[in-house]
Amino acid sequence: MATLYSLVKESKNNPEALEEVIEMFGPKVSKAIAQTSANEKDDLSQELKILLMKCIQLYDLDNVPGFWEFKDKLSKRNSS
Template sequence: MTDMYTIVKRAKVDPEMLTELIKMFEPKVNQLMKRTNPNDMADLSQELKIMLIESAYQYDLDSIPGFWEFKDKYKS
C-alpha cells in the first residue's frame, strides 16, 4: 500500500490515483454515512468524495514542514 503523501502527489498529475485516494478514505466515509439519514446517504457520500478530490488538488505538498520546523512552530 502506498502512503497518502505519495498518492496525493501522484493524483495531481494522474487522475487514476484519485481512485486510490478515495479507496483510502472509503471506510471513514462509510462510517460517517451510518450517522446520516438514509435518504441523504448517496448525496452526502458523493459530496464528501468531491471535497476529498478538491482538497487533494489544492493541498500544497511543498509547504509541509519538516519535523524540526513543526516542533519549533508549536513549541510552548
Template sequence: MTDMYTMVKRAKADPEVLNELIQLFEPKVNKLMKRTNPNDMADLSQELKIMLIQSAYQYDLNSVPGFWEFKDKYKKEES
C-alpha cells in the same frame, strides 16, 4: 502502503490515483454515512468524495513543513 503526501503528489499527476485515494477514505465515509438520514446518504457520500478530490488538488505540497519547523511550531504552542 504509500504515505498520504506521496499519494496526493501522484494524484495531481495521475487522475487514476484519485481512485486509490477515495478507496483509502471509503471506510471512514461509510462509517459517517451510518449517522445520516438514509435519504441523504448517496448525496452526502458524493459530496464528501468531491471535497476529498478538491482538497487533494488544492493542497500545496511545497508548504509541508520539515521536521524542525514542525518541532519549533509545536514547542511554541506548548509554551
C-alpha cells in the same frame, strides 16, 4: 501498494491515482456518514468525496513543515 503520499503526489496529474486515494478513504467516509439518515447518505458521501478531491488538488506537498518547524509552531500557538 503505493503509499498515500506517493498517490497524492501522483494524483495531481493522474485521475486513476486520485480514484485510488478516494477508495483508500472509503471506510472513513462510510463511518462519517453512518449517523446520517438513509436518504441523505448518498448525497453526503458524494459531497465528502468531492471535498476530498479538492483538498488533494490544493494540498502543497512541497511545503509540508518538518517536525521541528511543526513543534515550534505548536509551541508558539500554545504560549499565546
